[in-house]
Amino acid sequence: MLLFILRRLLLLIPTFLGITLLAFLFIRMLPGDPVLLLAGERGLSPERHAALLAQFGFDQPMWRQYVDYIAGLFRGDFGISFSTKRPVLEEFMARFPATLELAFCAILLASVLGIAAGVLAAVRRGSWIDQLTMGIALVGYSMPIFWWALLLIIAFSSTLGWTPVSGRMGLAYYFPDVTGFMLIDSWLSGRPGAFKSAVMHLILPTIVLATIPLAVIARQTRSAMLEVLGEVYMMTARSKGLSPLRVVGLHALRNAMIPVVTTIGLQVSVLMGGAILTESIFSWPGIGKWMIDSISRRDYQVVQGGLLLIALVVMLVNLTVDLLYGLVNPRVRRQ
Amino acid sequence: MTESAASPPPVSPLLENWRYFARSRGAVLGLTIFLAMVLMALLAPLIAPHEPNLQYRDALLTPPAWTEKGRATFLLGTDAVGRDILSRILHGARYSLGIGLVVVSIALTSGVVIGLAAGYVGGKLDALIMRLMDILLAFPSLLLALVLVAILGPGLFNAMLAIAVVLQPHFARLTRAAVLAEKNREYVVAARVAGAGHLRLMFRTILPNCLGPLIVQATLSFSHAILDAAALGFLGMGAQPPTPEWGAMLAEAREFITSAWWVVTMPGLAILITVISINLIGDGLRDTLDPKLKRS
Numbered sequence: 001m002l003l004f005i006l007r008r009l010l011l012l013i014p015t016f017l018g019i020t021l022l023a024f025l026f027i028r029m030l031p032g033d034p035v036l037l038l039a040g041e042r043g044l045s046p047e048r049h050a051a052l053l054a055q056f057g058f059d060q061p062m063w064r065q066y067v068d069y070i071a072g073l074f075r076g077d078f079g080i081s082f083s084t085k086r087p088v089l090e091e092f093m094a095r096f097p098a099t100l101e102l103a104f105c106a107i108l109l110a111s112v113l114g115i116a117a118g119v120l121a122a123v124r125r126g127s128w129i130d131q132l133t134m135g136i137a138l139v140g141y142s143m144p145i146f147w148w149a150l151l152l153i154i155a156f157s158s159t160l161g162w163t164p165v166s167g168r169m170g171l172a173y174y175f176p177d178v179t180g181f182m183l184i185d186s187w188l189s190g191r192p193g194a195f196k197s198a199v200m201h202l203i204l205p206t207i208v209l210a211t212i213p214l215a216v217i218a219r220q221t222r223s224a225m226l227e228v229l230g231e232v233y234m235m236t237a238r239s240k241g242l243s244p245l246r247v248v249g250l251h252a253l254r255n256a257m258i259p260v261v262t263t264i265g266l267q268v269s270v271l272m273g274g275a276i277l278t279e280s281i282f283s284w285p286g287i288g289k290w291m292i293d294s295i296s297r298r299d300y301q302v303v304q305g306g307l308l309l310i311a312l313v314v315m316l317v318n319l320t321v322d323l324l325y326g327l328v329n330p331r332v333r334r335q
Numbered sequence: 336m337t338e339s340a341a342s343p344p345p346v347s348p349l350l351e352n353w354r355y356f357a358r359s360r361g362a363v364l365g366l367t368i369f370l371a372m373v374l375m376a377l378l379a380p381l382i383a384p385h386e387p388n389l390q391y392r393d394a395l396l397t398p399p400a401w402t403e404k405g406r407a408t409f410l411l412g413t414d415a416v417g418r419d420i421l422s423r424i425l426h427g428a429r430y431s432l433g434i435g436l437v438v439v440s441i442a443l444t445s446g447v448v449i450g451l452a453a454g455y456v457g458g459k460l461d462a463l464i465m466r467l468m469d470i471l472l473a474f475p476s477l478l479l480a481l482v483l484v485a486i487l488g489p490g491l492f493n494a495m496l497a498i499a500v501v502l503q504p505h506f507a508r509l510t511r512a513a514v515l516a517e518k519n520r521e522y523v524v525a526a527r528v529a530g531a532g533h534l535r536l537m538f539r540t541i542l543p544n545c546l547g548p549l550i551v552q553a554t555l556s557f558s559h560a561i562l563d564a565a566a567l568g569f570l571g572m573g574a575q576p577p578t579p580e581w582g583a584m585l586a587e588a589r590e591f592i593t594s595a596w597w598v599v600t601m602p603g604l605a606i607l608i609t610v611i612s613i614n615l616i617g618d619g620l621r622d623t624l625d626p627k628l629k630r631s
Contacts, residue, residue: 018470029486138361138618142610144562146569147585147603150592158593273477277566291478292570295485307482311473318473 004326008319015315023308024069027300034058037300039082078309079301081294088305092287097180098168099279099286103271105202106209111264114214115253118221118260122229123248133218140215145274149208149281156204163204166283170197205282209274213267220263224256231255258329265321269314355623362619368612376428383422384408387579391417396595412597414588420597423579424605430580431561431609434495438560439553441499446506447549451537453507454514465511468504476501480563484572491564491580494573498563502556509552513545547624554617558610565606581606 030037035052036044044052057065072078078088121133157165164170168182175189183202186194228234229252237251238244275288283289287306294302346354356362375382385391391413398405399412411421453464471479483497484490517523518541526540567573568582576583581602588598 014466015469015473018466019473022470022474026482026486031486031488138611138614139607142558142562142607142614144565144582144585144603144606144610146566146582147599147606150585150589150599151603154592154596154599269475273475276475276477276481277570280570292481295481296571300485303482303485307474307478310475310478314475315473 001326005323008322008326012315012319016312019308019311019315020070020073021066023304023311024066026304026307030300037298073308078305081299081302083294083297083299083302088302089309091290091302092306092309094180095285095287095290098182098284099272099275099288101181101183102202102205102209102278102284102286103268103275105206106271106274107213107264107267109206110210110213110217110267113210114217115221115260117214117218119225119248119253121218121222122225125226130222134222137215137218140211141219143211143215145208145211146277146281148211149204149278152204152207153281163200164197168198168201168285169194170201173197205278205284208281209271209278212274213264213270216267216270217260217263221256221260224259225252228252228256258325261328262321262325265318268317272310272314352623356619359619359622361615362622365612365615365619368608369616372428372609372612373432375425376432379425379429383419383425384410385419385422387423387426388418388577391419393417396591396598398595399597411601412595414584414598415591415595418577420601423584424581424601426579427581427584427602427605428609430491430574430578431564431606434491434498434564434580435557435560435613438495438499438502438564439557441496442502442556442560443506443549443553445499446503447510447542449503450507450510451514451542454511455518455533455537455541461511464507468507471501471504476559477563477566480567481570481572484567489572489575491568491574491578494564494567495560498560498567501563502559505552505556506549509548510542510545513548514541517541517544551617551621551624554613554620558613558617561606561610561613 027034027038035049035056035058038056039052053059057068060068076087076089078092080086081088081091084091117133117137121130124130153165156163169186170193173186173189173191173194175185175191175194178185178188182198183195186198229248234247234252237247242251272288275286276292277288278284279286279288280292287310291303291306291310294300294306385408391409394406394409394413395417396415397409397413397417400407400410405412409419409421411419411424413419414423449464449468453461480494480497480501483500484493487493487496514537523536523540526536531540564573565580565582565585568580569586571586574580574583576587584602585599588595588602591598
């Protein structure tokens with residue numbers, strides 16, 4: 001197992017270097033003078049231009065710039081946002097909990113409902129339940145989620161008035177930022193209604209973000225279950241007289257979970273992409289909205305740093321899933 | 336004589352696949368809708384009741400014809416500047432299907448060439464190419480496409496290019512895997528012994544036997560391309576107004592979600608129906624072309 005972990009970690013090094021190289025090249029591929037793009041200052045004097053050129057290191061040879069860039073990353077230097085003048089890493093950390101909270105709720109919803117729907121469809125294969133579930137999953141899988149978000153806002157916010165349209169918390173509440181997770185902070189604050197407000201703000205974005213993963217997980221669970229249900233050991237379990245619940249719940253589901261867990265892990269990348277759309281529609285102050293705002297503001301240091309940080313998060317999640325997979329399935333370790 | 340009468344006439348592989356595909360009601364439904372969409376796109380200038388960009392200043396935000404305040408000439412209503420939504424959606428079909436076609440062509444061609452090279456040549460080239468593909472796949476696809484558009488500048492063509500770059504690694508990986516599985520099979524060795532050159536071996540001998548998964552992936556990518564292009568248009572980084580692209584139409588409609596539901600509903604419905612039909616075809620093709628599933 002230790003060897004397996006070490007090998008996985010070693011494999012990360014080239015990927016890490018590649019991701020940083022892409023982020024590094026990003027600024028240099030932009031059309032125009034990189035100094036002007038990064039500084040965000042107008043009417044630079046030639047002296048100031050030369051000073052900035054040296055400050056950003058653009059007067060150095062390319063390989064030297066890359067080495068300095070990597071060295072900077074290890075010191076936590078991901079650049080400075082020119083619109084707020086604050087370090088990119090600091091801005092990322094301030095917004096990441098909002099995205100994490102939303103993504104966690106979405107993946108939880110998608111996993112619970114998706115697995116339940118997939119199992120139900122597999123057990124009742126060919127019935128109207130199966131057809132209905134898979135029909136809904138197809139629609140979910142094909143959904144333009146930005147449009148889905150607008151429809152939900154029309155229905156639940158403007159027509160019924162049940163849920164707020166944007167943000168994470170009602171303006172009436174103010175409490176200290178302890179963990180950065182609204183659900184926890186509002187609970188800790190003890191203010192009546194604060195927790196409910198946090199939940200109400202979360203509902204629609206969670207549904208929107210969960211839609212595609214939910215459909216994918218339901219489809220994957222169904223096909224994994226069908227495969228397992230056809231195995232000989234399932235017949236053995238049934239013929240031993242075990243209750244159907246025990247056969248399906250314990251024997252089948254446990255074995256069907258392996259590909260499903262992999263699928264759930266793969267959804268993290270989908271979630272980060274979906275977060276860009278979801279957060280920008282619901283004005284959710286997370287990293288997705290931060291990225292799209294920075295792109296339209298041409299705050300390229302933020303785009304570069306954010307791109308890299310998001311890729312690192314996805315990479316670490318994939319690593320965790322791989323390691324978990326190795327833990328559950330000994331065959332993987334020996335490959 | 337009796338023997339030959341008993342055996343059924345030989346069926347061409349294409350016909351056999353079609354029969355299998357046609358057994359799935361969903362796949363046939365998807366194909367029907369998709370063909371209708373293609374027809375709509377081709378005939379848009381003839382069947383659209385109005386010019387897609389013509390503004391009827393006396394008919395701003397007219398609701399659909401079946402509602403109380405609707406007008407028969409604007410079947411699906413008009414938008415904030417008085418353009419007929421139905422006509423814009425019909426013309427939008429040309430953009431969406433065109434985007435799918437262009438993106439998949441670029442991604443498929445480049446992915447197949449890269450994957451063939453990696454799988455066939457192997458060794459260091461293979462390792463290098465596959466690392467590169469891993470790196471591209473490490474980024475969330477929409478984010479990478481957004482950043483590429485930020486480099487290239489907003490616009491429909493750049494958006495298509497960015498989406499093609501993002502989708503291409505899937506084709507490269509699939510092709511490589513298929514080539515690795517095929518390249519040491521006897522028919523390939525036989526062709527090599529018979530004197531076939533590298534290019535012939537790659538493109539004429541091996542490639543046709545890797546087509547199944549590629550066709551399925553191409554179908555899935557087609558729907559991905561339409562969704563991502565609409566998302567980029569919605570974020571203002573794809574097709575620019577007044578282009579009647581469905582995503583860009585939604586971006587313009589966003590401020591009217593409380594006052595004019597039809598402006599928001601119609602373009603999204605068009606995207607959804609198109610993508611569902613393509614995914615139905617994709618599911619049908621996968622069941623048809625995947626020999627593992629075919630047994631059941």
